[in-house]
Amino acid sequence: MKDGLRRRPLPCTMEKRFQQKEERMLIEFSIVPIGSGSSIGDKLAEVLKIVDESGLPYKINPMGTVVEGEWDELFSLVKKCHETLVKKEERVLTTITVDDRKGKPNRLEEKVKSVEKRLGKQLKK
Amino acid sequence: MKDGLRRRPLPCTMEKRFQQKEERMLIEFSIVPIGSGSSIGDKLAEVLKIVDESGLPYKINPMGTVVEGEWDELFSLVKKCHETLVKKEERVLTTITVDDRKGKPNRLEEKVKSVEKRLGKQLKK
Amino acid sequence: MKDGLRRRPLPCTMEKRFQQKEERMLIEFSIVPIGSGSSIGDKLAEVLKIVDESGLPYKINPMGTVVEGEWDELFSLVKKCHETLVKKEERVLTTITVDDRKGKPNRLEEKVKSVEKRLGKQLKK
Amino acid sequence: MKDGLRRRPLPCTMEKRFQQKEERMLIEFSIVPIGSGSSIGDKLAEVLKIVDESGLPYKINPMGTVVEGEWDELFSLVKKCHETLVKKEERVLTTITVDDRKGKPNRLEEKVKSVEKRLGKQLKK
Numbered sequence: 285m286k287d288g289l290r291r292r293p294l295p296c297t298m299e300k301r302f303q304q305k306e307e308r309m310l311i312e313f314s315i316v317p318i319g320s321g322s323s324i325g326d327k328l329a330e331v332l333k334i335v336d337e338s339g340l341p342y343k344i345n346p347m348g349t350v351v352e353g354e355w356d357e358l359f360s361l362v363k364k365c366h367e368t369l370v371k372k373e374e375r376v377l378t379t380i381t382v383d384d385r386k387g388k389p390n391r392l393e394e395k396v397k398s399v400e401k402r403l404g405k406q407l408k409k
Numbered sequence: 410m411k412d413g414l415r416r417r418p419l420p421c422t423m424e425k426r427f428q429q430k431e432e433r434m435l436i437e438f439s440i441v442p443i444g445s446g447s448s449i450g451d452k453l454a455e456v457l458k459i460v461d462e463s464g465l466p467y468k469i470n471p472m473g474t475v476v477e478g479e480w481d482e483l484f485s486l487v488k489k490c491h492e493t494l495v496k497k498e499e500r501v502l503t504t505i506t507v508d509d510r511k512g513k514p515n516r517l518e519e520k521v522k523s524v525e526k527r528l529g530k531q532l533k534k
Numbered sequence: 535m536k537d538g539l540r541r542r543p544l545p546c547t548m549e550k551r552f553q554q555k556e557e558r559m560l561i562e563f564s565i566v567p568i569g570s571g572s573s574i575g576d577k578l579a580e581v582l583k584i585v586d587e588s589g590l591p592y593k594i595n596p597m598g599t600v601v602e603g604e605w606d607e608l609f610s611l612v613k614k615c616h617e618t619l620v621k622k623e624e625r626v627l628t629t630i631t632v633d634d635r636k637g638k639p640n641r642l643e644e645k646v647k648s649v650e651k652r653l654g655k656q657l658k659k
Numbered sequence: 660m661k662d663g664l665r666r667r668p669l670p671c672t673m674e675k676r677f678q679q680k681e682e683r684m685l686i687e688f689s690i691v692p693i694g695s696g697s698s699i700g701d702k703l704a705e706v707l708k709i710v711d712e713s714g715l716p717y718k719i720n721p722m723g724t725v726v727e728g729e730w731d732e733l734f735s736l737v738k739k740c741h742e743t744l745v746k747k748e749e750r751v752l753t754t755i756t757v758d759d760r761k762g763k764p765n766r767l768e769e770k771v772k773s774v775e776k777r778l779g780k781q782l783k784k
Binding site for chain 1: 730734738741742745749750751752753754755756757758759760761
Binding site: 575576593596597629631636646648652657 | 685687697700701703704707708711716717718719720721722723725754756758760761766767770771773774777778780782783784
């Protein structure tokens with residue numbers, strides 16, 4: 285057999301990336317400090333800075349942040365955000381919803397597009 | 410006193426609108442049919458058609474829909490969406506989060522903007 | 535056919551009750567005042583008094599209250615609880631999850647029992 | 660001062676345990692397989708077996724399971740439960756709410772008791 289390429293294994297990083305794609309899921313999370321006033325914008329800004337710097341694909345909305353990734357990287361991000369607020373707050377309420385669907389990559393973009401395609405119209409985002 | 414305008418009451422509709430503004434809140438909701446396959450896009454499209462036609466301000470994201478309004482109009486919208494799916498499905502799971510903050514109108518737009526202003530940068534939406 | 539009884543319609547109230555049973559669902563809800571201190575026990579007590587006096591079957595747990603009933607009676611209960619807190623608080627966060635499954639009455643008791651039966655052991659409640 | 664005991668440091672394991680107590684929080688979680696029928700009792704039984712065998716203090720209710728512990732032990736439990744279902748299901752929806760309050764141990768029991776004390780009556784559990 286001449287085709288040496290096929291027999292050569294994929295470089296580690298590529299294999300890892302491929303595997304990651306298969307295991308990626310969506311989460312939406314929100315973190316609310318309780319007991320330090322009704323204006324929590326400064327604290328949310330701190331949390332969103334951490335999300336933005338994580339490098340994971342995300343989208344924020346008025347009620348939470350949706351992030352795409354593997355379980356471990358997603359939950360270490362949420363833990364980091366949660367602990368940042370817990371240091372300064374008496375009480376913190378964190379809510380996480382995981383939507384884990386096999387074999388569906390890039391759902392951060394595709395989920396909404398797929399609904400728009402069915403409806404034949406653009407929705408407000 | 411010459412200023413007759415001040416003593417004249419506001420027209421009914423304006424008073425109503427002003428009052429509504431004070432009582433408006435944000436909800437995020439999601440509706441998931443359980444037990445009829447993992448591809449639920451057609452059913453979500455039906456739900457989002459109802460939301461889009463309701464006339465209420467909304468934004469969809471990959472994990473749910475955020476709508477702004479008064480309690481009664483928001484919950485009759487969610488009820489209508491829920492019942493549309495219940496008619497055809499064995500089991501439906503609906504989740505609603507209400508964020509009700511006094512004296513803060515137009516939070517559908519302002520909540521995210523306020524965080525971006527604090528961070529001094531645009532976030533992904 | 536002699537059996538006049540069968541042809542006679544059910545009295546209105548009985549028909550209504552039968553129909554209600556079919557339409558009953560479970561909700562879990564929690565209401566959190568934000569911005570008035572981390573100790574919210576007094577406010578939760580007020581909310582749970584309303585639930586207890588509603589007459590609807592319920593069970594409280596450390597994270598929320600599960601109630602069984604029809605959509606309208608459940609959501610007017612949640613609205614009453616929410617509005618009681620909104621009167622005194624700057625900001626209130628209310629979360630509701632609806633589990634609506636056809637033809638399954640008395641799920642407040644039966645859901646946990648059914649899992650215990652499958653496991654063949656009692657779980658902690 | 661004669662009391663040498665007081666000056667002697669605590670053994671490592673006891674210090675660790677004490678510290679853990681301070682860092683304990685409550686979570687409620689629920690895991691729903693989507694797309695494999697409306698009767699999901701067998702799958703829930705599998706998940707609750709894992710919770711029961713984890714050794715962590717927990718309480719189940721008709722809508723979820725409340726567990727008390729530290730972040731890492733709680734989230735490795737939830738991950739284990741989630742992955743058990745993901746292996747066999749096309750799509751899994753997992754919801755987690757974290758209530759993290761400083762310096763309040765044994766909240767699995769105390770949260771409900773504290774509300775009952777304020778109300779001066781027992782509530783349904």
